[in-house]
Amino acid sequence: MKDVVTNGSKADVVIIGGGVIGLSIARELARRKLDVLLLERGRFGAEASAAAAGMLAPQAEADRDDDFLRLACASRDLYPEFAQTLYEETGIDIELDRTGTLYLAFTEEEARELEKRYRWQKSAGLEVEILSAAEALSLEPKLSPEIQAALRFPRDWQVENRRLIGALVCAAQKLGARLCADVEATSIKIEGKRVEAVETSTGRVHAAMAIIACGAWTDLIRFGEGDLGEPLIRPVRGQMLCLEARPPIVRHVVYSLRGYLVPRRDGRLLAGSTIERVGFDKSVTVHGLREIIDHALEIAPEAAALPVRDSWAGLRPQTRDGWPLIGASEAIEGLFYATGHYRNGILLAPITGKIIGSLICGEEPQSFTERFTPARFKIK
Ligand SMILES: Cc1cc2nc3c(=O)[nH]c(=O)nc-3n(C[C@H](O)[C@H](O)[C@H](O)COP(=O)(O)OP(=O)(O)OC[C@H]3O[C@@H](n4cnc5c(N)ncnc54)[C@H](O)[C@@H]3O)c2cc1C
Incomplete structure (x- = not known):
């Protein structure tokens, strides 16, 4: 049955955006038995995630040894297990190629x-x-x-990113996540500095947690009557x-x-x-x-x-600083960001899912991941 959103729908967590980042998070949270609803304005993965070349190449692109390189290498190193478990969950081979x-x-x-x-x-x-x-x-x-x-x-490897999207959709759904295509999130309703609901093109979804994973369109999400402030992405x-x-x-x-x-x-x-x-x-x-x-x-x-x-x-x-935005909002309880992955979203999909999963489940994240939190910008 097709997942739909109507007025009065509920979820533990609403993910806004069904690219590789939103889908990786949906799968990770569903594995952790949360009630997840993902909203995708168009088709799953049809934007940057389908356009990508699928390179998992943190070293080839690195000019220095910094926290970004550590994050990227950590995510790349998750890929063999990520590919294997996705295959076990779905039967889809994401064609991880380790030629170099x-x-x-x-x-x-x-x-x-x-x-x-x-x-x-x-x-x-x-x-x-x-x-x-x-x-x-x-x-x-x-x-x-x-x-x-x-x-x-x-x-430094490569993966077939369009097969990866198919595998993530299939895995997340099998694990119990509800994935809704053709539903646009328009705003996040905040009540007393907490997330209360997400307004969509087909009705309001009540949820105490919302994750912004809408890539290049991040700044178009509104907060009640307001917006994010200075353009972020x-x-x-x-x-x-x-x-x-x-x-x-x-x-x-x-x-x-x-x-x-x-x-x-x-x-x-x-x-x-x-x-x-x-x-x-x-x-x-x-x-x-x-x-x-x-x-x-x-x-x-x-x-x-x-x-x-x-x-x-x-x-x-x-x-604005070229690094991804992964983590919890300091100003609003229940609001999380997983966006701004620029040239490396395919590479960073496994670790982004893990970081957000750990934060939502109250686990201690790896220390170097703190460099990527939204606290470095003045945003909601
Ligand atoms: C030509 C090219 C080559 C690339 N090559 C590589 C590569 O080799 N390796 C690599 O790691 N990365 C590569 N990238 C980068 C990578 O594609 C991106 O970093 C990654 O796809 C970002 O994923 P995302 O899920 O954040 O964004 P997207 O895939 O763009 O997904 C965001 C989704 O959110 C949806 N959305 C937006 N607003 C809303 C809303 N209000 N409500 C509901 N849904 C909404 C959109 O429809 C979209 O599907 C490349 C990118 C390009 C363009």
């Missing part, structure tokens, strides 16, 4: 940058290998002969090109400073992406595709002959 990630340098300056990254990551105890051009080409013969050097991150458009590569031209996820290629098990090859601040416009543009194609061909010139299968764009949710 290559990061290419095309100039001497880029090679020096990679060497720096290699040195600090090694001394931080992270797994990373430095490769000559010849070694990189022996691993991936279809890469450009122009490369100067490369790093290999054996623990801005949308950052990312365009993606999907090619058909049978047989595959690369096995690893491959990055350069400008773009990336992600090979999928079924022969798709994703080429990404752009970083554009254009509001809520999800258009795919000629300019965006030209940029992506140039960067893809720099990595692997043979991609020029591949058929184009699809293209799309999604809106990454970015906070």
Whole structure:
């Protein structure tokens, strides 16, 4: 039976947003036997979560050793068990691929940058290998002969994010969460500094706890007559090109400073992406595709002959300081945030579910996760 919301519906917890973040939390809370109702304005996972490339690459993207890297590595390290339990719960294989990630340098300056990254990551105890051009080409013969050097991150993996969404929907429902598509949350009703209800397009849901997990649209949620105050999250458009590569031209996820290629098990090859601040416009543009194609061909010139299968764009949710917002509101009892995951929401989905689950169940969270609480901004 389809889950619906009508006036007078009740739940322990209402989750607003059915992307990878809201769904991961719904599953986690349902595992903990809470009565969960998730509201999704459109289709589950159809926004940024479907647009993503599915890279689980905290090390490849890191410029320094900080709490964000610790959070991202901790979430990546949860993935093998996350994939296995999701498979047991649903029979859906989320295609966790552990081949690893290559990061290419095309100039001497880029090679020096990679060497720096290699040195600090090694001394931080992270797994990373430095490769000559010849070694990189022996691993991936279809890469450009122009490369100067490369790093290999054996623990930076990838997952098929659209299968992940399907698995999370299925698991959360099997565990008893109620997931409602086509229902928009419009505002959160606060009474005496406590969450009392969530107003939706189809009626009011009474709940003492509400979790804002609506990605790029976070600032559109109202609090009674008020709003969040100064804008908290801005949308950052990312365009993606999907090619058909049978047989595959690369096995690893491959990055350069400008773009990336992600090979999928079924022969798709994703080429990404752009970083554009254009509001809520999800258009795919000629300019965006030209940029992506140039960067893809720099990595692997043979991609020029591949058929184009699809293209799309999604809106990454970015906070003012670029770090995600995960935790309880200081001002309003029962209000939680799980948003602003910007370029790493697929990677951070397992740990976000765990942090919110621990907070709601009154368990002690890991200390470094405190850096991500909403207390760092002046918000409700
Ligand atoms: C091109 C591109 C490539 C990316 N690649 C990667 C990658 O390789 N690895 C990685 O880790 N991350 C990647 N990301 C980032 C990742 O996609 C996001 O960080 C992640 O999807 C955010 O998840 P979310 O659930 O917060 O947001 P979304 O998936 O956008 O979900 C939010 C949901 O909330 C719903 N919603 C909004 N307002 C309301 C409301 N009022 N009521 C009800 N529902 C509402 C929306 O309809 C939406 O479904 C990429 C993103 C893009 C665009």
